[in-house]
Amino acid sequence: xxxxINGEWVDRDQKIEVLNPFDGSLVDTVPKATAEDVExxxxxxxxxxxxxxxxxAYERFTILRRAADLMVERQAYLGRTISxxxxxxxxxxVFEASRSAITIETSAEEAKRLTGxxxxxxxAPGAVxxxxxxxxxxxxxxxxxxxxxxxxxxxxxxxxxxLAAGNAIVVKPASDTPLSALxxxxxxxxxGLPPLAISCITGSGGTVGDALCRDERxxxxxxxxxxxxxxxxxxxxxxxxxxxxxxxxSPLIVMPDADLAKVVEATAASGFANAGQVxxxxxxxxxxxxxxxxxxxxxxxxxxxxxxGDQLGAxxxxxxxxxxxxxxxxxxxxxxxxxxxxxxxxxxxxxxxxVAPTIxxxxxxxxxxxxxxxxxxxxxxxxxxxxxxxxxxxxxxRFGLSAGIFTQDIDAAVxxxxxxxxxNIHINWGPMWRADMMPYGGLKESGMGKExxxxxxxxxxxxxxVVIHSA
Numbered sequence: 001x002x003x004x005i006n007g008e009w010v011d012r013d014q015k016i017e018v019l020n021p022f023d024g025s026l027v028d029t030v031p032k033a034t035a036e037d038v039e040x041x042x043x044x045x046x047x048x049x050x051x052x053x054x055x056x057a058y059e060r061f062t063i064l065r066r067a068a069d070l071m072v073e074r075q076a077y078l079g080r081t082i083s084x085x086x087x088x089x090x091x092x093x094v095f096e097a098s099r100s101a102i103t104i105e106t107s108a109e110e111a112k113r114l115t116g117x118x119x120x121x122x123x124a125p126g127a128v129x130x131x132x133x134x135x136x137x138x139x140x141x142x143x144x145x146x147x148x149x150x151x152x153x154x155x156x157x158x159x160x161x162x163l164a165a166g167n168a169i170v171v172k173p174a175s176d177t178p179l180s181a182l183x184x185x186x187x188x189x190x191x192g193l194p195p196l197a198i199s200c201i202t203g204s205g206g207t208v209g210d211a212l213c214r215d216e217r218x219x220x221x222x223x224x225x226x227x228x229x230x231x232x233x234x235x236x237x238x239x240x241x242x243x244x245x246x247x248x249x250s251p252l253i254v255m256p257d258a259d260l261a262k263v264v265e266a267t268a269a270s271g272f273a274n275a276g277q278v279x280x281x282x283x284x285x286x287x288x289x290x291x292x293x294x295x296x297x298x299x300x301x302x303x304x305x306x307x308x309g310d311q312l313g314a315x316x317x318x319x320x321x322x323x324x325x326x327x328x329x330x331x332x333x334x335x336x337x338x339x340x341x342x343x344x345x346x347x348x349x350x351x352x353x354x355v356a357p358t359i360x361x362x363x364x365x366x367x368x369x370x371x372x373x374x375x376x377x378x379x380x381x382x383x384x385x386x387x388x389x390x391x392x393x394x395x396x397x398r399f400g401l402s403a404g405i406f407t408q409d410i411d412a413a414v415x416x417x418x419x420x421x422x423x424n425i426h427i428n429w430g431p432m433w434r435a436d437m438m439p440y441g442g443l444k445e446s447g448m449g450k451e452x453x454x455x456x457x458x459x460x461x462x463x464x465x466v467v468i469h470s471a
Contacts, residue, residue, distance in 0.1 A: 001182045003031050003202045006044030007195035010037075016175055016202060021087035021320045021353050022310050028085075030178045033203030038211040041170050041199035045141045046217055048168030048196030053138050055194075057111050060164055064108035067191035071101035071184075078152060078183060085177045086151050087319045087353070088274045089311045100153040100184075103436045107160025107453040114165065114457065121467065131468040136461040138166035139219040139241060143212040145205075145233070147225045148322050149277045151177035155184055157436070158222045161456035163188075163197060167220070171200045172209055176322050178202045205229070213237045220460055224279075226373070227399075227445045243449030243459050245441060247373040248401035249283045250431035251394040253416065255387065256290040258406035262428065263295065264302045266404070267379060270430030272306055272357050275321050276330075276377035279446075280402035282430045283374050284363075285381045286390045292383050296345055296361050299381075304346045306357045308377070320353035321376060327353045330376030334358055337369045337380065347378065365396050373399065387412045395421050400443035402431035423447075 002009040012031035020027055031037075052060070071078065079094030086093070119132030144158035155171060162169040173181035178200075185200045201208055213221055214236050223233050224245040234242060252270070254263050271282040287295050311319030321327045331350045337360055338344050347358030355377050363370055363380035370380055384390040394403055404426040405416045413427045423442040426433055434440055441450040449459050 001028055001030055001179060003033065003037075003200055004182065004185045005037055005041040005199045005201055012037075016178070018085050018176070018179055020084055021322050028179055030182070030202040033201045033208050035207060035211055037201055037203070038208055038215075041201050042141065042212070042215050042217050044196045044199060045168040045170050048194060048198070049138065049140045051194045052163065052166045052168055052197050055166065057114060057166075060166065061108045061111040063188070063192045064104055064111060064160060064164060067188050067193070068101045068105035068108060070187045070191060071097065071104060074187070075101065078180065081183060082152055082180050083311050083319070085179050086148060087311050087322050089316050089319045092274060096150060096153050099436055100156045103153055103156040103453065104160045106437050107156075107164040110161070110453045110457055111164035113454075114461070116463070119465070129470045131470070133466050135464040135466060136165075137464055139460050139462055140167060141218050142167045142169045142220045142222060142460055143218045144169055144171045145209055145212070145221070145223045145225065146171065146173050146181065148174035148177040149274060149279075152180035152184060153436070154224050155181045157451050157453075157456065159184065159188070159198065161453045162222075162460050163193065164453065165457045165460045167460055168197045169199075170212060170218070171198070172205075172212060173200065173202065175202065175204060209233070210236055222456070222459070230447065241459065243441075243451065243456070244447035245279070245451060246401075246445060246447040247375070248279050248399040248442060248446050249370065249373050249397055250280050250402045250404070250422075251284040251286055251397075251420075252282045252403070252430050253384075253387075253390045253394060253405040253407075254285060254287040254291055254295055255405065255407035255409060255412055256288050257408045258291060260291070260294060260298050263406050264298045266406070266430035267299060268302050268306065270404070270432030271379040272303070272318055272377050273432065275308075275318055275355065277321060277375050278432055279373075280424065280432045280434070281375070282379060282404065282432060284370055284394075285379055286384050286393050287381060288384050288386060288390060292381075296359070296381060299359050300346050303357045303359050308354050308356055318357060318377060321355060322353075324353040326376065327355050330355050330374060330378060333369050333374060333376075334360065334378050337363060337367050340364070340367055342367065342369070342380065365393055371397070387415060391416060391419050395419075398445045401446035402426065402442075404429055404431040
């Protein structure tokens with residue numbers, strides 16, 4: 001595919017190959033952008049921002065609404081594209097495509113709801129007769145840097161709100177998975193979006209990402225990815241508005257009164273979807289003594305039943321990781337934990353980019369599999385004596401994006417909700433759950449700011465205060 005910059009589809013001699021993670025076959029190529037391409041994209045976005053700022057909110061709604069309808073019509077096609085370039089199984093790819101349409105639809109609705117508030121100025125001394133209110137105005141040019149693991153929906157979570165708020169946007173998708181973002185651009189243009197309102201530029205983070213983030217014409221940066229890259233972006237961005245959706249190693253606490261069948265299903269769903277390549281995957285299960293061994297006995301057959309392999313295969317329940325090098329990293333982390341005393345309950349093997357779904361028991365909090373973000377299909381189980389120790393273990397992390405607990409004890413559930421340092425709290429489900437309209441974001445090194453169309457629009461607009469001084 002070509003990339004789209006400054007209102008045109010353009011190609012370049014240097015290419016980036018987009019490969020099927022399972023067998024390494026070529027899916028497509030995209031251009032490798034240059035610094036000059038970044039300049040052209042930003043220059044076009046500056047002009048596009050003026051067009052979008054002056055476009056009535058209802059027209060922005062209409063464009064996004066039409067785009068959402070087109071995405072629904074092409075759901076199967078988009079889902080297959082996601083699966084081919086990213087490696088998630090076909091049903092997960094189609095589900096992501098359906099969620100993406102909802103994200104754009106929700107953004108369309110929010111375009112009609114950009115409101116301010118009336119200020120009660122007569123409650124201040126000397127302000128009798130003054131009328132005050134606030135206005136929300138677009139930031140201007142938004143830069144969106146997106147990850148590989150949800151190559152369409154996480155792009156939509158940035159593009160939809162940016163356009164709904166009246167901005168122009170420059171998207172830099174992950175180099176491994178750029179096709180879904182480019183197909184979204186095709187749909188938006190077909191829906192009537194002014195060509196200068198969006199650019200999608202493909203290339204390396206060092207060439208494209210740094211130049212986008214450093215440019216003073218970019219007013220807002222929205223990034224989803226690792227904490228290390230997020231830290232670098234904040235260093236080079238200067239005085240800009242930033243939203244950082246960063247990593248995690250999400251905990252799931254299991255209390256003695258938990259329904260084990262539900263815990264097992266939640267662990268399978270939230271620990272191994274997309275081969276564990278989800279920032280809110282259940283990575284650390286913290287089980288209280290009384291239920292610890294029973295949980296391990298129940299988990300083993302369920303996780304062993306997850307068939308891993310070709311993501312397009314009819315019986316496959318978990319696909320490959322996006323790169324074989326990532327699969328090697330995960331395997332090394334598993335082997336290291338076992339060498340340090342963890343007990344391998346199931347899995348642990350690797351074939352190419354496919355890592356078998358893995359459960360490790362007796363994982364200590366000082367092990368790397370507990371300390372860092374694994375981003376792979378392995379779950380470590382750690383023992384705790386009571387709710388207080390479990391909460392302390394959950395909080396023993398530099399991350400804080402999502403956390404879950406299984407319990408029927410309302411006091412334990414409320415204590416968990418109040419005391420666990422996490423931006424998203426789930427009671428009687430795993431940490432990997434998100435409705436696309438809800439506020440979503442992390443604490444600590446898991447980021448800053450919120451996504452979800454309504455909340456992202458607040459991050460992508462600026463507030464003016466207007467005071468009318470009557471005679």
